[in-house]
Amino acid sequence: MKILIMKFRNIGDTLLATPLAANLRLAYPQAQIHFACNEGCEAMLEGNANIDKIHIYRRTSAKNSGFLKRIKTELDFLAKLKSEHFDIAINATEGDRGAYLAFLSGAKTRIGFDGGSFASRLLTHKVAQNCEIFGSHTIEHDLALLSALSLTPRTKTISIAFDDYSEFFADKLPASxxxxxxxxxxxxxxxxxxxxxxxxxxxxxxxxxxxxxxxxxxxxxxxxxxxxxxxxxxxxxxxxxxxxxxxxxxxxxxxxxxxxxxxxxxxxxxxxxxxxxxxxxxxxxxxxxxxxxxxxxxxxxxxxxxxxxxxxxxxxxxxxxxxxxxxxxxxxxxxxxxxxxxxxxxxxxxxxxxxxx
Structure with a gap:
């Protein structure tokens, strides 16, 4: 099984989505879990044991490029997602872009929040954003998507992996x-x-x-x-x-x-x-x-x-x-x-x- 999580927001949003990946790993230990994010956010995911592959959307270069180059960037990104043959695609971003990508990726199960737009109709499983979910912490908001798979959150731990930089910071940091x-x-x-x-x-x-x-x-x-x-x-x-x-x-x-x-x-x-x-x-x-x-x-x-x-x-x-x-x-x-x-x-x-x- 291959699962794609998409979070096209900022650095903090990406980090706060790591409990979603952790819960999917617990539920599907043999699955390949991929994560798509904006360029510059990948450091929040690199080295995470729950994520097998990261797909980086070159958002800045796409926005600053001419029309034809931007279209090529979009098509190349979509082609990479499509080539993975995902079984499940989860759009953890409110908005239409992830819903369109979930549909175009070819995933049979497509999960996201119901935004009431045309793109929402392309999802096979929609999670309603009621007052309780909308007013909840971002972590709990993202984890609400698990309900579409009949899953209950088993962990809410945020995780970030990093190397030991003791040598780099030697004599540069106070003891306390x-x-x-x-x-x-x-x-x-x-x-x-x-x-x-x-x-x-x-x-x-x-x-x-x-x-x-x-x-x-x-x-x-x-x-x-x-x-x-x-x-x-x-x-x-x-x-x-x-x-x-x-x-x-x-x-x-x-x-x-x-x-x-x-x-x-x-x-x-x-x-x-x-x-x-x-x-x-x-x-x-x-x-x-x-x-x-x-x-x-x-x-x-x-x-x-x-x-x-x-x-x-x-x-x-x-x-x-x-x-x-x-x-x-x-x-x-x-x-x-x-x-x-x-x-x-x-x-x-x-x-x-x-x-x-």
């Missing part, structure tokens, strides 16, 4: 440290730089714990992090755009604590079982809170405010407009709920988690 990742590709998910600088100073100067800051290899993220370092009175270590995703996962696994915003690296820290303090703004913790691998069910039941799930915590303003899922207040690309976040509560959580060990 907090991992800070204050940036996201969507800067409206990030508080103003002064807040992060203040938290760094609190950890290093008041608590006496070294901090290590990371960010993606993106000019805007690097510029913001450099400004944070200028604002800080302390001298944290920093890897600004220097590390691969696998190296970041290794670094995070060695940290005593992770502090950051709603981004893929936050989910990676949770996946390697490092306690997380996450600063949330426009995002819903119900859908995107850091998942604790030791828990059976999500702990994020409130609309906003401070919430906990196992070793992880989310700090979010208790405002009526939060979460709004908007790209900043009134399209400004800046979120006031983050710029005015309760730093005292964040500091208390950091201190409590470090004391708990």
């Amino acid at each position: 440290f907090i991992h800070f990742h204050p940036m996201s590709r969507w800067l409206f998910k990030c508080p103003k730089d002064e807040i992060i600088a203040d938290l760094l100073d609190f950890c290093e100067l008041e608590l006496g714990v070294k901090c290590v800051m990371t960010c993606a290899n993106d000019a805007k993220e690097i510029a913001r992090c450099e400004n944070i370092l200028r604002l800080a009175k302390s001298k944290p270590s920093a890897f600004l755009g220097e590390l691969s995703l696998k190296q970041v996962a290794f670094l995070s696994s060695k940290a005593r604590l992770f502090v950051g915003v709603d981004t893929a690296v936050m989910h990676m820290a949770a996946a390697v079982n490092t306690p997380v303090v996450a600063l949330f703004g426009p995002s819903s913790a119900m859908n995107w809170g850091p998942w604790d691998n030791t828990c059976a069910n999500s702990g994020y039941k409130a609309k906003n405010g401070i919430q906990h799930m196992g070793a992880h915590s989310v700090v979010q303003a208790s405002w009526e407009c939060v979460p709004c899922s908007c790209d900043g207040c009134n399209g400004s690309k800046k979120s006031r709920c983050l710029d005015e976040i309760n730093t005292s509560a964040i500091k208390e959580l950091i201190k409590a988690k470090l004391e708990k060990g």
Whole structure:
């Protein structure tokens, strides 16, 4: 049997789909499980024992190419999927593209969420997105697709594989440290730089714990992090755009604590079982809170405010407009709920988690 999982979203979404692959492996131990994802997300899947083959869609090059080259990219990708002769194709992405690919792949069993569109009619098994599923955590949302195969989730553990980078980081990491990742590709998910600088100073100067800051290899993220370092009175270590995703996962696994915003690296820290303090703004913790691998069910039941799930915590303003899922207040690309976040509560959580060990 061959099974295809498709998740054409971002890095964090891809990582959070790994429990779906794990459940399919448990249900069909002899099956070949393939995973199709966007280019740049494959690091979340490489080395995963539950995934036999990864199919990478060159989304960026396709979007930036001329019409004919884009058509060729699409046809080549479809041809590769079709050549695998899948028995089951699962579209774990809301949207029509995966439904069309499932149909064109030739898979007899085609599973996805019922979007009410024409493409949904091409699925043989549709899962209704009722209020309970739509409002659930992304992991539980994806696992709802198992019902189409009459399966019940047996694990909700997120997994990410990475090499031992001890030699690479030799003499570069403190013996004990907090991992800070204050940036996201969507800067409206990030508080103003002064807040992060203040938290760094609190950890290093008041608590006496070294901090290590990371960010993606993106000019805007690097510029913001450099400004944070200028604002800080302390001298944290920093890897600004220097590390691969696998190296970041290794670094995070060695940290005593992770502090950051709603981004893929936050989910990676949770996946390697490092306690997380996450600063949330426009995002819903119900859908995107850091998942604790030791828990059976999500702990994020409130609309906003401070919430906990196992070793992880989310700090979010208790405002009526939060979460709004908007790209900043009134399209400004800046979120006031983050710029005015309760730093005292964040500091208390950091201190409590470090004391708990």
